[in-house]
Amino acid sequence: MNNAVSKLKEYMQKFQQYETIENLLYWDLSTMTPEKGVESKADAIGYISTEAFRLSTSDEYGALLKELSTPEQFEQLDDALKVTVQRELRNYERFVRVPEDFYTEYVTCKARSQKAWEAAKKADDYSLYAPHLDKIISMTKQYVHYMEPELPPYEVLIDMFEEGMDTYTIDRIFDELKEGLRPLLAKIKESKQPDLSALKGTYDIPAQKKLQELLLSYIGFDFSMGAVAESEHPFTTGIGSGDVRVTNHFREDDPIAAIFSAIHEGGHAIFDQNISPVYENTVVRQVNLMGLHESQSRFYENILGRNRNFWTPLYEKIGDLLPQFRNIPFETFYRAINEVKPSLIRIDADEVTYCLHIILRYEIERAIFNDEVTTEELPSLWNDKMEELLGIRPSTDAEGILQDTHWSDGSFGYFPSYLLGSVYDGMFLEQIEKELGSIDELLAQGKIMEITKWLNKNIHQNGSLYTSAEVIQRICQKEISAKPLLNYFNRKYSEIYSL
Numbered sequence: 001m002n003n004a005v006s007k008l009k010e011y012m013q014k015f016q017q018y019e020t021i022e023n024l025l026y027w028d029l030s031t032m033t034p035e036k037g038v039e040s041k042a043d044a045i046g047y048i049s050t051e052a053f054r055l056s057t058s059d060e061y062g063a064l065l066k067e068l069s070t071p072e073q074f075e076q077l078d079d080a081l082k083v084t085v086q087r088e089l090r091n092y093e094r095f096v097r098v099p100e101d102f103y104t105e106y107v108t109c110k111a112r113s114q115k116a117w118e119a120a121k122k123a124d125d126y127s128l129y130a131p132h133l134d135k136i137i138s139m140t141k142q143y144v145h146y147m148e149p150e151l152p153p154y155e156v157l158i159d160m161f162e163e164g165m166d167t168y169t170i171d172r173i174f175d176e177l178k179e180g181l182r183p184l185l186a187k188i189k190e191s192k193q194p195d196l197s198a199l200k201g202t203y204d205i206p207a208q209k210k211l212q213e214l215l216l217s218y219i220g221f222d223f224s225m226g227a228v229a230e231s232e233h234p235f236t237t238g239i240g241s242g243d244v245r246v247t248n249h250f251r252e253d254d255p256i257a258a259i260f261s262a263i264h265e266g267g268h269a270i271f272d273q274n275i276s277p278v279y280e281n282t283v284v285r286q287v288n289l290m291g292l293h294e295s296q297s298r299f300y301e302n303i304l305g306r307n308r309n310f311w312t313p314l315y316e317k318i319g320d321l322l323p324q325f326r327n328i329p330f331e332t333f334y335r336a337i338n339e340v341k342p343s344l345i346r347i348d349a350d351e352v353t354y355c356l357h358i359i360l361r362y363e364i365e366r367a368i369f370n371d372e373v374t375t376e377e378l379p380s381l382w383n384d385k386m387e388e389l390l391g392i393r394p395s396t397d398a399e400g401i402l403q404d405t406h407w408s409d410g411s412f413g414y415f416p417s418y419l420l421g422s423v424y425d426g427m428f429l430e431q432i433e434k435e436l437g438s439i440d441e442l443l444a445q446g447k448i449m450e451i452t453k454w455l456n457k458n459i460h461q462n463g464s465l466y467t468s469a470e471v472i473q474r475i476c477q478k479e480i481s482a483k484p485l486l487n488y489f490n491r492k493y494s495e496i497y498s499l
Contacts, residue, residue, distance in 0.1 A: 004068050005081065011061060012084065012281040018052035019286075020240035027237055027245060029111060031229045038115045046108035053103050056088075057096045065089040080282040083465060087283050094147035102146070106139045110409045117408035118232050126379050126397040133407060134375040137368060140410045154369035157413030162291040162420060164467045167366065170416050173423055173482050174359050180486040181355060184493060185340070188352075191497040194335035198328045203255040211255070211321045212248060212262040218314065219300055220452040221246075221266045222273050233405040234261040234347070236268035236297075241280060244272045255322060256337060257348055260301050267300035268293060270452065274460035284463040290414055292468040294421030295428065296455065302351040303425050303488075304451065308334050309443035338496055342390040344399040351422070352489055356389040358419040361404075365412050424468065426485030427476045428455075 022045060029041045055061065067073060068085045077085065095103075113132040120129035144153040158165050212228065231247035238244050246265035250258045271293060279285045287293050304310050311318075315333070319326040325333070340350045346357040364381060367373045373381050382401040387393045394400030406414050432454055433439060442450055458475055472480055493499065 002073075002076070004064060004073060005077070007064055008068060008081070008084070009281045011055070011064070012283070014055060015052060016240070016281065016285075018048055018055070022048045022052070023237050023239050026111075027229075027239060029114070030231045030233075030235070031247060035115075038112065042108050042111035042115075045111045046104050049107040050100065050104040053095065053098075054100060056092065057098075057100075062092050062096065065092055080279050080284045080465060083284055084282045097149075098143065098146040102139075102142070106143055106410070109135055109139060113408045113410075114405065117402070117405060121232065121398055121402045124396050124398040124402070126402060129402065129408075130375055133378075136407065136410050137375060137412075140412055141369065143410075152369075154366055154413065157365075157369070158416065160288075161411075161413045162289060162417050162468060164469055165291065165416075165420070169480070170362065170420070173480065174362065174416075174419065176482040177355050177419070177423075177486070178359065180482065181352065181489070184490055184499075185352065187499045188340045188493060188497050191499060193341070194332070194339060196332060196336045196339065198332050199256070199336055200253075201324050202252050203322055203324060205250045205252060207321045208250050208255050208258050211318060212258065214314075214317060214321070215259065215262050216246075216266045216269075218448065219263060219266050219304070220270050220449060225273055226269055234265050235405075236265045236272070238272050241277075244269045254348075260305060260337070261347065263305040264297045264301040267297035270300070270455075271296045271460045274456045275463040276461045279463050279465070284465045287464045289464050289468050290417035291420035291424065292459070292464075292471060294417045295424035295468075296421075296459065298351075298418065298421045299425045299428060299455070302422070303429050304439070304443065304448065306337050306351060307439065307443055309440045310448070312444045313446040335496070338493075340493060340497075342392050344386070344392060344394050345403055347403075352493065353390060355419055355422065358415055360385045360389050361415040362419075365415065369412065420468070420480075423480060423482050423485050424472060426483075426488050427472060427478065427481070428459075429488060430484050431476050 025041055025045045025048065029038070029045070033041050065085060065088055068077070068081075069089055074082065074085065109132075113129075113136050116132040117129050120126060140157075141153055144156045148156045155166055158167060158170070209228075213223075216226075216228070217223065225242045225244060227243070227245045229245065229247045230249065232249060234246070234248050236244065236246045246262075246269050248258055248261050248265065271287065275285055275287070311330070311334070315325070315330055338350065340352045342353050342356075343349050346354065346361075349357050360382075364373070364378070364385060367381070368378075379397060379401045383393050386400070406412075429439065432451065436442060436450060436454060439451065442448065459471060462471075466474065469480060472478065
């Protein structure tokens with residue numbers, strides 16, 4: 001190994017240590033930190049993040065990346081190091097334009113904003129959050145302008161969360177979905193709706209947590225390199241090598257929400273737990289392709305978890321942990337987890353109308369970064385879009401604009417990745433059934449680990465070595481299309497609703 005490569009790996013190891021500390025601080029901030037500890041945590045996050053930022057924008061690091069980018073050096077690198085040099089040089093050239101004091105303020109502001117969002121959501125009061133959101137929007141615009149002054153800000157943000165993606169492609173895919181979903185939703189609305197009253201009740205939260213452990217183990221989550229906790233909004237984070245953590249939010253009156261949050265976050269974690277160790281100290285270990293990452297969480301949650309056969313080996317065990325389920329017919333449960341009905345809260349939405357929740361957020365984000373809406377106007381724009389796309393209107397801030405955490409930490413451009421992930425899932429489903437046979441049969445026989453192993457081999461182990469578009473091409477030999485997802489929706493829900 002030449003000296004330049006050794007130095008690069010030393011840098012990557014340092015970055016990983018900084019990331020471990022920062023993620024651990026964020027984890028604590030979201031799960032354990034008391035109100036009076038927020039400021040000290042926010043300051044610590046700002047300090048650690050600035051130290052990493054300073055290292056990543058140093059003259060020495062930039063010179064090293066440029067040296068390794070020369071043809072004679074670059075061609076000697078393996079694929080993971082080539083990707084590392086390419087992405088790190090692009091990031092270096094972006095970040096070196098950002099003033100350090102601005103970056104520190106931005107990171108600290110995001111940490112404070114997250115806690116302000118939590119307080120505003122609990123109080124159901126947008127006015128408590130609006131000043132923080134306004135500052136985050138303003139600073140995010142400035143941050144992106146520093147990095148790429150010649151490019152439209154929202155295009156940069158989209159690319160930061162899903163490399164190689166752009167609004168032109170997203171518009172094409174999302175328009176295809178809107179057109180394809182309209183007739184299906186109209187038919188479902190006119191069909192007979194299920195009686196789900198048997199599900200009403202109070203469900204023990206400690207028992208729900210035991211069920212979460214059962215489900216996570218069943219789908220392939222490795223507890224020897226993972227942990228669970230509670231937070232206001234469920235999330236997954238990696239804290240160094242061999243430590244991937246998930247959170248959930250439990251409600252006594254709604255065990256199904258926690259069940260599917262557990263499966264969703266478990267999908268994220270399984271991806272991170274199964275990246276090949278050969279990619280340690282390279283950027284391939286960090287999967288910032290959020291469309292690809294969301295495809296895995298949503299594949300487990302929807303394609304597998306909402307399949308009737310997923311529950312065939314498990315339903316009796318649910319009744320053992322939550323005795324109320326012994327009196328809930330399996331068919332009622334199955335209809336409940338696949339009820340298609342416009343709802344106000346994204347994370348509780350069915351997999352069909354969920355698409356419209358994401359399109360709503362995408363269209364609002366685009367308006368924000370095209371300077372077409374003010375922070376003050378956002379709640380009413382949100383409510384108008386809900387009425388336009390889903391035919392319902394929020395009556396409170398908590399069930400409207402305050403429901404998601406993403407904007408509080410500046411994650412504009414992330415939302416489209418959820419729906420892109422579902423689009424990818426339609427394509428992965430087709431390919432898995434070509435190679436492994438019927439998913440229905442595999443699930444009914446309790447062979448879900450065969451599907452997990454296929455995902456491990458074809459997607460997870462490679463980390464971010466390939467972009468999402470390249471992964472689709474390698475696995476499916478096709479360009480990204482919403483058609484397989486629409487075929488899946490039409491086939492599945494025509495049967496459920498007897499259309």
